[in-house]
Structure formats: structure tokens, C-alpha cells
Amino acid sequence: MRFGLLGTGPWARNTQGPALIDHPDAELVGVWGRRPEAAAELANDLGTAAFADVDELLAGCDAVAVALPPHVQPELAVRAAGAGCHLLLDKPVASEPADARRLVAAVEEAGVASVVFFTLRFAPQPAEWIAAQQEVGGWLTARAQWLSAVLGGKQSAYSASPWRRERGALWDVGPHVLSLLLPVLGDVTDTDRIAAVRGPGDTVNLLLPHVTGAVSTVTLSLTVPPEAAVVEAELRGPAGAVRLPERDRGVAPLAFGRAIDALLEAARSGEPHPCDVRFGARVTELLAVAEERAGKGS
Known part of the structure; x- marks a missing residue:
């Protein structure tokens, strides 16, 4: 599955990016960020391409992994769903219930799979x-x-x-x-x-x-x-x-790899994952x- 990575912060750099690079059934197509210079730096470190136009990245992907703040994530995720991309979202899916409901509607309309990454x-x-x-x-x-x-x-x-x-x-x-x-x-x-x-x-x-x-x-x-x-x-x-x-503090990249597995299975089977966008919206x-x-x- 071809993934785009949206976001350039420490979560994208330390967890999502490495997990996508290491996953045998995922290909990291590129990185987009709100700061182009940060996207270029992260893309270089991950050995992939930086995209200045998020819609261009979405057009070349099957899925996106989102590492953006909760007030920013819904708009980009709605655009990704509209482009036919499956969604691997961060928690919380939104900072306002109305935005969460709008995201659920977009996922249902597009018929794409969704998984929200709750580490536990x-x-x-x-x-x-x-x-x-x-x-x-x-x-x-x-x-x-x-x-x-x-x-x-x-x-x-x-x-x-x-x-x-x-x-x-x-x-x-x-x-x-x-x-x-x-x-x-x-x-x-x-x-x-x-x-x-x-x-x-x-x-x-x-x-x-x-x-x-x-x-x-x-x-x-x-x-x-x-x-x-x-x-x-x-x-x-x-x-x-x-x-x-007791919590293992170094387990996040492994856990994110398992979330990638879950998204792949949900997209293949058409069966919703328990941690899909609907659960994220309820939270x-x-x-x-x-x-x-x-x-x-x-």
C-alpha cells in the first residue's frame, strides 16, 4: 500500500515515518507538511520525496498516515478520503465533535478504511x-x-x-x-x-x-x-x-506497525476495525x- 505522511513533527519523525519505512507491505511515497522546509528535511532523512502540494501527494497514494494536531487533522483527512485514500489517523481525531462527525461522514461517503492510532x-x-x-x-x-x-x-x-x-x-x-x-x-x-x-x-x-x-x-x-x-x-x-x-516506552514504532497491519486488513476485508474513525469520533x-x-x- 502506497502511503503519504502528513506532518513533520516528532511523532512523524520518530514513530510514523520509521514504521512506514520498515513495514514490508507499505511504501512511503512522500511527506507533506505545513512548513515546506521541515517536510524537505524529514523526507531527506526518511529517503523519500517532499511534496509542496498535498493534493499531488494524495493523488499518488492509496493511504495516508496523519501526524498533525487535532484541530488541523480533520480538514486534511477529509481531503484524503475524498481522494480515495485510506486513513491512518492520530488521536484525538478532532478537537471539536462537529469536525469529528464531518470526518466520519467523509469516510463513509468515500468508502475508505480508517484506523485511529491509540498506542495502548x-x-x-x-x-x-x-x-x-x-x-x-x-x-x-x-x-x-x-x-x-x-x-x-x-x-x-x-x-x-x-x-x-x-x-x-x-x-x-x-x-x-x-x-x-x-x-x-x-x-x-x-x-x-x-x-x-x-x-x-x-x-x-x-x-x-x-x-x-x-x-x-x-x-x-x-x-x-x-x-x-x-x-x-x-x-x-x-x-x-x-x-x-507496566508501559514499555519504546514500543510506539512497533505498535504503529501493528496499526498499519490493521489498516491493510480493514482495506482488504471491508470490515471496520474497532479503532476506526467512528470510535475516534466517540472519544x-x-x-x-x-x-x-x-x-x-x-
Whole structure:
């Protein structure tokens, strides 16, 4: 499958680009970015071509991998779908529910396949853990924390990200946590019962009622000190208590390769992947409700 890469930031450089280059069933046709000089530099490093015209790149591709901020991604993804390209999208698929719904409509109209890259759903150990807990079922409650120091003093390639600074942990790491909880506990259908309370920095605490009757509590932050950083989740029910395996920080390129596999299979079979654009849009809708309940941060 011939891929175009949209975006030139650290995610495109460190994860998506290398995974596309290494995948035996993918060909990286070229790179487009909002800054032509950055696209030229990344394309040179990846051994592919830089495109100044995004529509020219789309015309030569079967699919696109998108590494753009959530307020930029929908417009480009809609154009790619209209050009007949399958979509390998980043989370969150949009920063506004209306844009997410517009993207879903474009995918359905074009009849293209879509996969949204939630790291926990494609990294081997977390993916296996999620599938196992789905099989067990009967969970009564869950507790999840994703506390990061990306904006809390730790030097990171993502520390200067304008959209992360503006939208905070709810929109950056919140999608990862929802991608874990929703397949195990079920959707949050009664959004009137969602509760959200802000804490220090960009910290936000959520209470989510799931359709199965289970209730989950979630704490998210990008602004904790490095000493307080943690990624953890725990489920409790008749089967006892189970904890998410410790996160492997170096697994992203491998996980993205598995997302490429998923897109290839969805395009071949015509069967939607569980992490398709519709699931991505649902995550965006829930984040928007939580943000409204939490109010503006400090």
C-alpha cells in the first residue's frame, strides 16, 4: 500500500515515518507538511520525496498516515478520503465533535478504511491485556491514572507542542485512557452523569458511568513533576483485581506497525476495525463533554 505522511513533527519523525519505512507491505511515497522546509528535511532523512502540494501527494497514494494536531487533522483527512485514500489517523481525531462527525461522514461517503492510532490498543502487551479483560467481563469499577511530566519539568520532544499546552492532558492522554476503558467497561451512554473536576495545572479528574453499570475514575495530567509521573489502570470485579502491565516506552514504532497491519486488513476485508474513525469520533464527543463539565483551567 502506497502511503503519504502528513506532518513533520516528532511523532512523524520518530514513530510514523520509521514504521512506514520498515513495514514490508507499505511504501512511503512522500511527506507533506505545513512548513515546506521541515517536510524537505524529514523526507531527506526518511529517503523519500517532499511534496509542496498535498493534493499531488494524495493523488499518488492509496493511504495516508496523519501526524498533525487535532484541530488541523480533520480538514486534511477529509481531503484524503475524498481522494480515495485510506486513513491512518492520530488521536484525538478532532478537537471539536462537529469536525469529528464531518470526518466520519467523509469516510463513509468515500468508502475508505480508517484506523485511529491509540498506542495502548496496538502495543502488544496492553492490547492483549485489554482483550483478556473483555473476555472476563463483569467488572464493577476501574481506576486509571495517566500523569505525565511533559509540561511539568521533564524535557521532551512534545514539551513545546502548542496544542498540548492549550488543550492539556484531557485531550492528549485522555484518548489513550478512554481507548482502554471503553472496550472493557462499555460506552459512556448517559453523558449527563459524567463528572469532571480540575486540579492543579492541567490536571483533571473524571467520573465515568458505563453502560455495563461499572463506574470508572480517571486522573489525567501533563504538568506533574517527574517524580509523580505514572501510567496505571486497575479493574475490580468478581474475578478480583487486575492491573495494566507496566508501559514499555519504546514500543510506539512497533505498535504503529501493528496499526498499519490493521489498516491493510480493514482495506482488504471491508470490515471496520474497532479503532476506526467512528470510535475516534466517540472519544472526541466524550472528551468535549468532560471539558465542558470541568470548566476552564487555571
